[in-house]
Amino acid sequence: MEARKNVANGIVLAAVGAVCFSGKAIIVKLAYRYGVDAVTLLMYRMLFALPLFLPMAWWAGRGRPPLSRRDWAGVLGLGFCGYYLSSMLDFAGLQYITASLERLILYLSPTLVLLLGWALRGRRITGGQALATAVSYAGAVLVFGLELRVASSAATAWGALLVFASTLSYALYLFYSGEFVQRVGALRLVGLASIVASLCCIAQFGLLRPLAAARVAPEVLWLSVLNATLCTAVPVLLVMMAIERIGPGMAAQVGMIGPLSTIAMGIVLLGEPLTPWLVAGTLLVMAGIALFGHAGRGAAVGRKGA
Numbered sequence: 001m002e003a004r005k006n007v008a009n010g011i012v013l014a015a016v017g018a019v020c021f022s023g024k025a026i027i028v029k030l031a032y033r034y035g036v037d038a039v040t041l042l043m044y045r046m047l048f049a050l051p052l053f054l055p056m057a058w059w060a061g062r063g064r065p066p067l068s069r070r071d072w073a074g075v076l077g078l079g080f081c082g083y084y085l086s087s088m089l090d091f092a093g094l095q096y097i098t099a100s101l102e103r104l105i106l107y108l109s110p111t112l113v114l115l116l117g118w119a120l121r122g123r124r125i126t127g128g129q130a131l132a133t134a135v136s137y138a139g140a141v142l143v144f145g146l147e148l149r150v151a152s153s154a155a156t157a158w159g160a161l162l163v164f165a166s167t168l169s170y171a172l173y174l175f176y177s178g179e180f181v182q183r184v185g186a187l188r189l190v191g192l193a194s195i196v197a198s199l200c201c202i203a204q205f206g207l208l209r210p211l212a213a214a215r216v217a218p219e220v221l222w223l224s225v226l227n228a229t230l231c232t233a234v235p236v237l238l239v240m241m242a243i244e245r246i247g248p249g250m251a252a253q254v255g256m257i258g259p260l261s262t263i264a265m266g267i268v269l270l271g272e273p274l275t276p277w278l279v280a281g282t283l284l285v286m287a288g289i290a291l292f293g294h295a296g297r298g299a300a301v302g303r304k305g306a
Contacts, residue, residue, distance in 0.1 A: 010245030014254035017238030022262040024231040025099035027223050028091055029270055034217040038091040043205035046198035048228035057191030064185060074180045079196025082173025089166035096159025098272050101147055103262040104140050104285045105163045110292055111136055112171035132291035139284025146277045187240050252293060256286050
């Protein structure tokens with residue numbers, strides 16, 4: 001009975017965390033309506049999130065050995081690539097494409113991790129993984145083609161390229177973070193890498209924007225606080241708690257509610273259209289990621305038996 005309750009709690013935590021994560025794009029799109037740019041908006045998001053990441057990193061590091069120089073170098077690199085650069089590219093891309101397309105492109109990160117493993121480590125790609133990747137990209141291309149028909153093709157292409165670059169940047173973080181998670185700890189690594197990203201975003205604003213650019217509409221500040229808490233720090237904790245209860249595999253499966261919640265919020269809050277092509281593309285991406293997870297488990301079992 002207790003085990004069932006633990007699993008149920010884990011599923012709820014994973015679902016709520018996925019919905020909170022998916023709200024980030026909606027908040028960014030709402031903030032853009034008040035004339036703010038990506039550099040300023042990202043600075044406020046990370047400025048308000050920094051006081052949450054500091055205690056997170058401290059709490060996760062209690063009783064653990066201090067980081068070596070190699071670990072600190074890894075934290076700096078992963079924080080720059082996985083949280084600063086990917087966020088900057090994502091915020092910039094959201095100026096040109098819908099939140100729905102952005103979320104679908106971001107969901108391609110497992111396929112990019114797979115391709116990085118093949119390109120950089122010579123890891124074999126199974127037939128099932130190749131099929132899953134093809135299905136996922138077919139869905140994203142379908143939705144991308146839809147947006148090309150209803151919006152400026154050059155702007156849409158540029159926005160999709162920026163978000164895809166963001167996905168690749170985060171995939172590099174996922175690819176290289178495995179060895180550091182074992183030594184540093186998952187939550188500690190997230191906290192420290194996020195602190196690095198926050199400092200990068202604040203420094204970028206200081207270098208590229210005059211002080212007057214910090215004067216934004218009050219709505220931007222409130223939306224940034226909401227983004228920093230409900231869509232950044234809180235879901236990190238929720239997903240970590242879910243993984244402790246149900247494992248990363250099931251947590252990832254539950255997290256597939258993310259694109260659906262983004263589409264729903266985009267329709268209600270942003271007035272984005274719901275079309276059969278969007279539904280079809282979303283289902284293809286979700287089916288591809290589901291197949292990808294199944295193929296990955298099968299490959300892992302095969303390697304263990306070999």
